[in-house]
Amino acid sequence: MTEVDRADYEEWRYQESLPDERNQLEHAFRLLETYSGIPHDEVEEHVRVLRDKAWAVFPYPCIGRWRFLNIYLASTPYYPEILQTLKGESGVFIDVGCCFGQVLRQLVVDGVPSPKLVGIDLRPEFFELGYELFRDQDRPPAKFVAADLLSGEGGDELNGTASIVHAASVFHLFGWEDQVKLGVRVTKLFRPEGEAVVFGRQVGNYEPKELEEHTSLGLKRYFHNPETWQKLWDEVGNLTGSKWKVDATMIDWVLGTKMNRPGIRFAVRRQ
16 A cells, blocks of 8 residues: 555545435434434434544544444345344344444344344443443343454354354455454354354455555455355355355445445355
8 A cells, every 4th residue: 555545544534524424324313312312412422422432442444434323234135034033032143343232222122132132342342332322331232242253262152152143344354364264253153053144244346356455453355246255155164064155235335535445245144
């Protein structure tokens, strides 16, 4: 990445004001008003304060650019299936990289029992900020577990429990080899029998290739299209003695004029 590219990236990843286009924030704002009881005219200042606290913990672009307020899953074609599964007798939903737990709280509002919901994140500070954001310390929406699935630190107590795993903006943080490693670890979360689906979305690429992104760790990231995403899960399946089928769609993300990239929305189902 050139110095010019790096400067553009640093400028892009933090957006001072809330987006002018508010339709993608609709679910989150409604959640803050109805679930959290925050008056309509106080919501924007409330999220500004919490966003900047979170940015100080770790400067993820999804925080800097307000994307944590886009509870996209509720608007996908997969959402009715998710609700139906979780309202059944069995089924546990694990949100990998849950951040503030915003998706988990949307599921609670939509009728999913809290004991069926689990959030995993590398940074437990986000759990506390989630309670502050949604003002629900007295009624935890889910079980929260601090774990680093890639390194194998934590989360073993969740093995064999999930029917659904949600992994949004997680795999794209890593290169191919680490994505395979993470995929193998995610498969261990699922129950041995029955439904097993990974839902999510992430940055994609119509013509995938290795891209070196500027991050504090200098990580190489691999951005997929549906074909390479299937190839990766084929490799995961070969390593775990399982088989996975990818249903994926490329989507347009408006991330800012300097850093626009396509996205990929997916469901990966065990066969």
